[in-house]
Amino acid sequence: GQQLNQSPQSMFIQEGEDVSMNCTSSSIFNTWLWYKQDPGEGPVLLIALYKAGELTSNGRLTAQFGITRKDSFLNISASIPSDVGIYFCAGQRTGNQFYFGTGTSLTVIP
Amino acid sequence: NAGVTQTPKFQVLKTGQSMTLQCAQDMNHEYMSWYRQDPGMGLRLIHYSVGAGITDQGEVPNGYNVSRSTTEDFPLRLLSAAPSQTSVYFCASSRRGVATNEKLFFGSGTQLSVL
Numbered sequence: 001g002q003q004l005n006q007s008p009q010s011m012f013i014q015e016g017e018d019v020s021m022n023c024t025s026s027s028i029f030n031t032w033l034w035y036k037q038d039p040g041e042g043p044v045l046l047i048a049l050y051k052a053g054e055l056t057s058n059g060r061l062t063a064q065f066g067i068t069r070k071d072s073f074l075n076i077s078a079s080i081p082s083d084v085g086i087y088f089c090a091g092q093r094t095g096n097q098f099y100f101g102t103g104t105s106l107t108v109i110p
Numbered sequence: 111n112a113g114v115t116q117t118p119k120f121q122v123l124k125t126g127q128s129m130t131l132q133c134a135q136d137m138n139h140e141y142m143s144w145y146r147q148d149p150g151m152g153l154r155l156i157h158y159s160v161g162a163g164i165t166d167q168g169e170v171p172n173g174y175n176v177s178r179s180t181t182e183d184f185p186l187r188l189l190s191a192a193p194s195q196t197s198v199y200f201c202a203s204s205r206r207g208v209a210t211n212e213k214l215f216f217g218s219g220t221q222l223s224v225l
Binding site (some may be wrong): 004030031033035040041042043044045048050088090092093094095097098100101102103 | 116
């Protein structure tokens, strides 16, 4: 099955630093979604992107739908301890199926 | 609204046992799906449904059955559990049955161990 390439796999950062992660694919997607997963919980939707080039913010989070439609980026500004978790990207082409990245594990050091 | 509700939260089975993982949503979503999450593998689609009475296979359907008799419920059945089915299972739903530009909402998961 198709998986998205998500990087980095893990990040250890100081509180207050900015974070960047990305997701790439060899296929074009029509929708990109970004999720955060806390331990023992299901993924929670952070940002949804529907158009190539779209830049969308949700508080300190900003995500972009790549121009080529084969990638997406998530930035977190001024990280805080509660940003700790695993971040997943998901892409949707036509129909219903979503394809997921393998996740970026974020650790924020106070 | 409760959103997507999964039960049980944890389950331990012996090899060969059967069980049903329950999933219910109260958002009147047409699309429902089951994923399994394994370390380093991301989320992999098991089965999905675009509406009551309609189901289809995803990426890893072997060993699992589903049915969709109502819009709200989408149970996942393991007929004869195997250790390879040890995983965390997530149910997810979205509003429309066949569409792009959708948002997928997840339940809190079921952690299954097969001994």
